[in-house]
Amino acid sequence: MATIYEVSELAGVSLATVSRVMNKNAKVRDKTRIKVEVAMKELGYRPNAIAQSLASSRSNSIGILVSELHGPFFGQMMAGIESELRAAGKHVIITTGHSEEDKEKDGIEFLIGRSCDALIIHVEAVSDEYLIELSKGKTPIFLISRHVEALSENCISLDDELGGYLATKKLVEQGHKNIAYISGPQFKADASNRLIGHKRALAEHDIQFYEDSLYIGDFKETGGNEGLKHFIDKKLSFSAVVCANDEMASGAMKCAREHGFELPEQLSIMGYDNIIFTNYLYPKLTTIDNPINEMGHMAAKLVLKNVYQKKLEIKHIFEPSLISRNSVTSFQQ
Amino acid sequence: MATIYEVSELAGVSLATVSRVMNKNAKVRDKTRIKVEVAMKELGYRPNAIAQSLASSRSNSIGILVSELHGPFFGQMMAGIESELRAAGKHVIITTGHSEEDKEKDGIEFLIGRSCDALIIHVEAVSDEYLIELSKGKTPIFLISRHVEALSENCISLDDELGGYLATKKLVEQGHKNIAYISGPQFKADASNRLIGHKRALAEHDIQFYEDSLYIGDFKETGGNEGLKHFIDKKLSFSAVVCANDEMASGAMKCAREHGFELPEQLSIMGYDNIIFTNYLYPKLTTIDNPINEMGHMAAKLVLKNVYQKKLEIKHIFEPSLISRNSVTSFQQ
DNA sequence: TTGTAGGCGTTATCAG
DNA sequence: CTGATAACGCCTACAA
Numbered sequence: 001m002a003t004i005y006e007v008s009e010l011a012g013v014s015l016a017t018v019s020r021v022m023n024k025n026a027k028v029r030d031k032t033r034i035k036v037e038v039a040m041k042e043l044g045y046r047p048n049a050i051a052q053s054l055a056s057s058r059s060n061s062i063g064i065l066v067s068e069l070h071g072p073f074f075g076q077m078m079a080g081i082e083s084e085l086r087a088a089g090k091h092v093i094i095t096t097g098h099s100e101e102d103k104e105k106d107g108i109e110f111l112i113g114r115s116c117d118a119l120i121i122h123v124e125a126v127s128d129e130y131l132i133e134l135s136k137g138k139t140p141i142f143l144i145s146r147h148v149e150a151l152s153e154n155c156i157s158l159d160d161e162l163g164g165y166l167a168t169k170k171l172v173e174q175g176h177k178n179i180a181y182i183s184g185p186q187f188k189a190d191a192s193n194r195l196i197g198h199k200r201a202l203a204e205h206d207i208q209f210y211e212d213s214l215y216i217g218d219f220k221e222t223g224g225n226e227g228l229k230h231f232i233d234k235k236l237s238f239s240a241v242v243c244a245n246d247e248m249a250s251g252a253m254k255c256a257r258e259h260g261f262e263l264p265e266q267l268s269i270m271g272y273d274n275i276i277f278t279n280y281l282y283p284k285l286t287t288i289d290n291p292i293n294e295m296g297h298m299a300a301k302l303v304l305k306n307v308y309q310k311k312l313e314i315k316h317i318f319e320p321s322l323i324s325r326n327s328v329t330s331f332q333q
Numbered sequence: 334m335a336t337i338y339e340v341s342e343l344a345g346v347s348l349a350t351v352s353r354v355m356n357k358n359a360k361v362r363d364k365t366r367i368k369v370e371v372a373m374k375e376l377g378y379r380p381n382a383i384a385q386s387l388a389s390s391r392s393n394s395i396g397i398l399v400s401e402l403h404g405p406f407f408g409q410m411m412a413g414i415e416s417e418l419r420a421a422g423k424h425v426i427i428t429t430g431h432s433e434e435d436k437e438k439d440g441i442e443f444l445i446g447r448s449c450d451a452l453i454i455h456v457e458a459v460s461d462e463y464l465i466e467l468s469k470g471k472t473p474i475f476l477i478s479r480h481v482e483a484l485s486e487n488c489i490s491l492d493d494e495l496g497g498y499l500a501t502k503k504l505v506e507q508g509h510k511n512i513a514y515i516s517g518p519q520f521k522a523d524a525s526n527r528l529i530g531h532k533r534a535l536a537e538h539d540i541q542f543y544e545d546s547l548y549i550g551d552f553k554e555t556g557g558n559e560g561l562k563h564f565i566d567k568k569l570s571f572s573a574v575v576c577a578n579d580e581m582a583s584g585a586m587k588c589a590r591e592h593g594f595e596l597p598e599q600l601s602i603m604g605y606d607n608i609i610f611t612n613y614l615y616p617k618l619t620t621i622d623n624p625i626n627e628m629g630h631m632a633a634k635l636v637l638k639n640v641y642q643k644k645l646e647i648k649h650i651f652e653p654s655l656i657s658r659n660s661v662t663s664f665q666q
Numbered sequence: 667t668t669g670t671a672g673g674c675g676t677t678a679t680c681a682g
Numbered sequence: 683c684t685g686a687t688a689a690c691g692c693c694t695a696c697a698a
Contacts, residue, residue: 003676004478004676013685014686015677016678016684016687017683017684017685019676019677020683023677046442046445047446048447048448048675049443050676051675051676053383053676054384054387054675055675055689056678059383069411069412070405070409072403072405075403075404078403079401082402082429091443094425110424123673138334153684189672221609244681250610253613254612259542276403277613280587280610280614281613283668295587336690336691336692345670346668347668347670349669349670349693349694352693355692356693359667362668365667380691381692382693383690384690384692384693385689386674387675388673388674388693389693390674
């Protein structure tokens with residue numbers, strides 16, 4: 001690979017000049033610029049990004065940490081971030097945390113070690129304190145889908161309490177009184193906030209919340225499956241179930257059908273996230289829209305604004321909304 | 334951030350010694366090693382990966398190029414690659430090509446510019462010749478889900494012709510004779526190979542292939558939707574449709590239901606890929622299993638073997654298999 | 667086993 | 683506007 005040095009020699013100028021034409025900022029006489037550009041073309045020169053980073057201590061790349069690489073939720077999130085950033089000429093370096101504290105920390109350190117200009121992270125296992133400490137470091141950190149009060153300027157999050165509220169409210173308004181709830185792991189903030197919203201909706205309508213109608217799932221299809229099976233085995237009486245995410249809802253739906261439920265007549269099912277395939281389930285899933293793709297875009301804009309001085313409007317908190325489809329119907333005696 | 338220089342000073346040894354204890358290869362007396370390790374701990378030292386890369390021209394990171402970040406197919410693929418590589422202490426840098434020639438080339442150059450030790454790429458728009466030329470470069474290139482004869486040692490691919498054959502064979506065996514086919518874009522090798530397999534199965538059973546029963550979709554839900562609608566509008570008579578991937582199958586399924594078809598009694602639908610949510614469709618989708626997650630693992634092993642000298646067994650060509658579920662039934666008059 | 671010194675490809679600070 | 687020259691943080695012969 002040709003180096004800047006060979007280019008300078010061929011063009012008959014100094015290293016510094018070549019560097020200047022690459023970075024377009026400093027003034028260079030047109031005539032010399034052209035000499036250099038011709039030389040670059042002739043040698044098929046491509047700057048070495050690693051060397052640039054080392055010398056300038058900035059990499060034009062931002063690190064992304066997600067829990068998993070698969071799954072529709074993270075897919076949409078990454079896609080949102082990447083397309084926004086790419087349009088701005090930045091690149092992403094993606095790694096995973098698997099919702100485990102050690103791995104999340106490990107991933108963050110890896111990203112910082114690669115001298116990313118900033119990090120956009122989706123972390124679930126790590127504590128608020130750790131994040132606050134981290135934010136004192138040199139690398140700017142931005143959180144997506146998590147709200148930490150002390151860092152609120154660096155967060156893009158969803159009002160999950162509201163989402164949980166809307167989900168259950170809809171069911172109550174349809175006449176349901178016995179509503180089961182399949183939650184996500186409680187250490188995850190989104191899961192616990194959704195549950196809080198659920199309880200608020202119940203309370204507001206004078207419906208008692210029972211621990212027996214709560215199952216803690218894993219946010220995966222299996223969790224929905226097991227949750228519904230749990231309720232059935234316990235002979236719980238319920239006409240509706242809200243699942244804290246769509247994957248669990250699809251698991252619950254499958255389990256319900258296997259147990260002979262007519263859907264939605266004998267059981268209303270509410271999801272959460274509005275991931276792409278909910279529209280292809282049968283019946284189509286009624287769910288809460290989680291605009292994670294837009295949030296990804298916004299997180300990227302936040303980086304562009306704070307790290308690269310672009311002028312952009314930032315919205316820190318997104319509001320979920322109800323998507324009415326066919327998996328919820330009014331309570332039928 | 335502390336540098337190797339500060340560590341060496343604190344430990345009272347030279348730069349080189351510190352470097353040695355980091356890289357664990359050269360011999361260092363236990364006593365000195367411990368001095369160094371203590372110093373590193375005290376300073377919270379973390380090596381600067383960028384500087385390491387520049388000096389050693391190797392980065393312990395491999396570049397991954399996928400078409401899209403979202404979508405179940407790429408999710409499974411990335412997850413497979415990443416978990417294998419991470420277990421070996423390597424990291425991935427992911428970027429996208431969006432199935433467009435320019436962007437694919439751009440992504441590849443970005444990755445090479447970041448001095449990745451190797452690339453695992455899923456490219457669709459770029460030509461075989463380009464790839465062959467690319468492989469002469471310094472950075473080892475490995476292809477996933479694409480077979481280029483001249484580069485077969487560097488490919489991990491699926492026998493798509495066989496998959497297409499199996500799909501249609503199943504339908505024929507169930508008594509179907511009028512089989513519509515919704516293909517993917519023909520410039521994509523997997524799409525065209527699947528179609529070839531389809532034709533072979535037909536020919537083998539003396540069934541004529543008609544251009545009218547072929548629709549070229551986009552590999553997305555919309556393509557399936559539009560494809561089925563196209564056939565219906567054209568008043569094509571058919572009892573089964575094979576879709577070249579599951580996303581189109583789900584689109585076709587939705588469209589069919591909207592047009593009043595009883596599934597699967599009035600229309601059998603065959604998918605391809607066996608992506609995760611096919612199991613949650615109703616009826617559950619009969620499809621061809623594409624072991625893309627395993628292929629991701631294998632691609633990673635190929636890198637580990639060829640670039641990092643691990644001893645591993647490599648399987649270059651994977652075979653698809655039929656997954657019988659409920660969306661296909663025997664032909665009913 | 668340990669230390670010295672040159673180099674990896676750029677950027678950035680000074681002079682000129 | 684352009685050219686030396688010193689970083690950037692680490693690796694790696696080569697010496698000792």
